Amino acid sequence: MLKQAADYLTFDLMGLTPGTRLGEALNFFLYDTTKIFLLLTTIIFVVAIIRSSFPPERTKRILSHKREYIGNILAALLGIVTPFCSCSAVPLFIGFVESGVPLGVTFSFLVSSPMVNEVALIMLWGLFGWKIALIYIGTGLLVAIIAGIIIGKLKMEKHVQDYVWKMQVGNADIRVMTFREKIDYARDYTLDLLKKIWPYVVVGIGIGGFIHGYVPQDFLATWAGRDNPFAVPLAVALGVPLYSNAAGVIPIVQALTAKGMAMGTVLAFMMAVTALSLPEAIILSNVLKKPLLGTFFGIVALAIVCIGYLFNAIL
């Protein structure tokens, strides 16, 4: 239906001819923008309602004194539904380790929470279909679980900033929201997020549309295709400084994929954009000493690169 509406607008109302560059670019832009915004609004709202039942204080209680493996899996799953913005990373980290959540389990949470991100998920679903979106969640969880287990095994507790262990943590009684409050919370959250990301989405889809209409076929297959072994690590390195623009990057990447960029490279890029970010590293340096911070970033980056190669090989 959306496709027909976009076709009608571009080809009938504006009188552009199907198959021409301008026509195809504009058609792509209109169709994708409406589709993405519909998906974004619905799913962010639903995710926000689920999240309102999992405040971090509750997640902490579930995870405290959990053993390895089970703890890591649980932490990665809770990372999806626990609301947490990067400015809360420090109190969250302190609250977790102080209440006896093992360090490796805490890291599984810290990796999965930004990486399995609802905006990235919706964009992938809208632009690549639900299979790729599911692969993204599944591998994201896998990276979070593995990275957490490795960090747990490395016994790096001494590389947590010393003051963290000396903190006195109180036990807040967080009231459960009423249904009405949950709806209000979800509505505010959705509006807030949409307000913040819409320009990125529109610009991203605009550039995507341009690439779609103007960049020659197979242009990218030559240098970002599956035969280029450097494409994956390069995509990961490029993803690190792009954190806040996840919403705008995906439509561009979709157009690039259509021109021959390999799917594994795309997934690796997405994961790097959402899970490895400079602002997060700076915030985490308040609680982690350099060796632990470096290990954390190194392991996650390595895991993402491996997943990129894996999917380039099988998809």
Place this chain on the structure above:
Amino acid sequence: MKIEVLGSGCAKCKTLYEAVKTAVSEKGVEAEVVKVEDMASIMKYGVMSTPALVIDGTVVFSGKSASAAEIQKYL
């Protein structure tokens, strides 16, 4: 009444602090409004997501901002 806004200094924390001040002056209640940025003091309340609103030592909510009208309900 003592009202504390807990937050390490992100944009939402500032919004909440301003909203609390507006709510207090609009309702005309006698209240001391403090912004708490020190991590040790934040952790004492057991709050893990900021901003959070504390009235007379009780955590009212955490992890979100709120409008002045909404805050008035708690005063």
